[in-house]
Amino acid sequence: MTGKLYGVGIGPGDPKLMTLKAKEVLESADIIAVPVKAPGEESRALSIVQPAVNLTGKEIMPVVFTMEHSVSRRKACREQAAGQLMEKLDLGKNVAMIVLGDISVYSTYHLAFKFIREKGYRTENIPGISAFSGGAALAQISLVEGSQNMMVLSSLKGTEVLETALKVCDNIVVMKAGSSMAQINKILKEQGLEDRTVVLSNIGMADEYIGPPEEDREYGYFTTLIIKKGGL
Amino acid sequence: MTGKLYGVGIGPGDPKLMTLKAKEVLESADIIAVPVKAPGEESRALSIVQPAVNLTGKEIMPVVFTMEHSVSRRKACREQAAGQLMEKLDLGKNVAMIVLGDISVYSTYHLAFKFIREKGYRTENIPGISAFSGGAALAQISLVEGSQNMMVLSSLKGTEVLETALKVCDNIVVMKAGSSMAQINKILKEQGLEDRTVVLSNIGMADEYIGPPEEDREYGYFTTLIIKKGGL
DSSP states (O other): OOOEEEEEEOBSSOGGGSBHHHHHHHHHOSEEEEEESSTTOOOHHHHHHTTTSOOTTOEEEEEEOOOOSOHHHHHHHHHHHHHHHHHHHHTTOOEEEEESBOTTBSOTHHHHHHHHHHTTOEEEEEOOOOHHHHHHHHHTOOSBOTTOEEEEEEGGGOSHHHHHHHHHOSEEEEESOGGGHHHHHHHHHHTTOGGGEEEEESTTSTTOEEESOOTTOOOOSSEEEEEETTOO | OOOEEEEEEOBSSOGGGSBHHHHHHHHHOSEEEEEESSTTOOOHHHHHHTTTSOOTTOEEEEEEOOOOSOHHHHHHHHHHHHHHHHHHHHTTOOEEEEESBOTTBSOTHHHHHHHHHHTTOEEEEEOOOOHHHHHHHHHTOOSBOTTOEEEEEEGGGOSHHHHHHHHHOSEEEEESOGGGHHHHHHHHHHTTOGGGEEEEESTTSTTOEEESOOTTOOOOSSEEEEEETTOO
16 A cells, blocks of 8 residues: 655744654654755754654655745646655555645745656645644734734745735734834834734744844845734 | 743644644653643643643643633733643742644634743743644645645634735635635635635544535634645
């Protein structure tokens, strides 16, 4: 029989924010698949799993998902990743791919997963704590309450979508905000929202920052913004 | 020294979807505070925790958060809840309040928590898997990918906010959708989105349903909709 593919969200960074199910699935899998952007790259996800999960005797298999701009290169890379996973499934091995945060929120996993699922393999997805849930808990604020709504967006699309979100939403989460912080800060200042915003940057890393947006700060890739129009 | 207050998100229903941290905090706390809507009510949250956490020797303390329409009754109830928690903290007891899903998403906890935090007590919030993350994983779909955005809303506010969300968002999550399913179904039909919607209703309970919206079905309180405009 062919193996089963598990997509496992391992949470925002603290190994203890993995679920009991994630730990169980990773400890029972034959192979841990680890997405990387380039061959030989160190995996942050793997370093988060290691203190909480017994990986003795397991094959650790890096799977490349390129972040290059070329759409055709990305597509070829995903198909190669899917092929690499299916080869192991065909050998009867259970494979668990780990991703940061939640498996369903901006996760590279789905790119290969859709392809594999269409081929009829057995699959199961394990949810994880997203960066915004982890961040809100750390900052001890609510994300959304009562009859409010919340928009989650990635800054990659530019600031237009943020301006729309600020018109129609009570709470806005901006993920991967690091590279757009200068533009975002300008909008927050114009709208008087600086003191209603929490920045969570590189949580659990040496340059961790939790606090209001600051203009002169360098923000890392793992930067999440929580904007609460009604106040923190 | 006064005790510490923990807000603990216990996830969407499967005890194994609790985090390692939630289990650890609940096992070390002196008192487990359990929100109920009325005195004597059975707690779904407590029944989820029991199979995964050793609660031997712990005090289980129901805390009433009324859902009555009267704003003054609700406010009085929250202050009473906060007082009940602070009384235990003043005795030096560590108190962990459990809530379904994520502690920061539509959680009653924050209503009492803000009040307690302002008084200067030590507090810590532990995130949990939200109903929408759990639901997306179960349905094996992504919530949001690439440069898309996602809106999370509660149906309590009526359908106007859903119509706005359908204009500006790629993916929409409607929580507590049960009582509004007739109105929501009408909008989905008008916009041809029925086959791009997954309904997750009473997951883990006897009348669990995961599938497309169906007009003649009765939907329970714990109903979450995931609408993906670009397709499932």
